[in-house]
Amino acid sequence: MISSFRAPGGYRGCQFLEADTPRGPFVPKKNGPATPADWQCLDGTLYEDRKGNPWMVFCHEWLQVQDGQICAIRMKEDLSDSVGEPVILFRASEAPWKFTDPSGLWKLTEPQPRMGWARVTDGPYLYRAKNGELLMVWSSFSNTAYTCGYARSLSGEITGPWKQEPEPLFSQDGGHSMLFTDFEGRLLMCLHSPNRSGQERMLLFEMEDENGHLRIRNELTGNWMFNKYTPDGGDKWALEAKTP
Secondary structure (H helix, E strand, C coil), X not given: CEEXXXXXXXXXXXXXXXXXXXXXXXXXXXXXXXXXXXXXXXEEEEEECCCCCEXXXXXXXXXXXXXXXXXXXXXXCCCCCEEEEEEEEEEHHHXXXXXXXXXXXXXXXXXXXXXXXXXXXXXXXXXXXXXXXXXXXXXXXXXXCEEEEEEEECCCCCCCCEEECCCCCECCCCEEEEEEECCCCCEEEEEEECCCCCCCEEEEEEEEEECCEEEXXXXXXXXXXXXXXXXXXXXXXXXXXXXX
């Protein structure tokens, strides 16, 4: 397990924990974060490259650098510690759909005036597309709300370079997404929405992966009771007319 912790007098960092079963108890792999001790970090995720080398991909927080970064760092084979220095993969400002107008659009979600022009990076997750391309879903704020977009590695490797897709996957106040395949072979994406403390619910989307391009087909749970974007007259949401 990778989790984010903050110790008294220190910065929040990403730390590996281990247990014999998913029920725990979990104990740290080392007494300290795998991210740099003087960096403010969160949302670590594990990635194994084509040579079998483990990496942790994580967010270097906007709170420290203002233009939030998504970074990667090599891990030891047993995940006990990091190896070498982090690599900056991209910054929040590189997204074409990024938040650009600080004049009041925050009212569409929970007002956060202290953020100003800050660029948030949240929740990276890696996915190898059917055509072999390496994609990364991640979250930030757009002019609409909390938003999930994705980028592709032009080299097919974790170190990039990374190019942002022009349109986000989901811009209706949700993020921290992950992609997985269910037991029926369907590609699904889960995320939490709305981005308001105590009201978050999981949304589950059926996805299409066509030549390395991702697209939402349908939302499967109907968990829209707290989201102001819920369509009138129904408990399901879809980007297209057909239902799963």
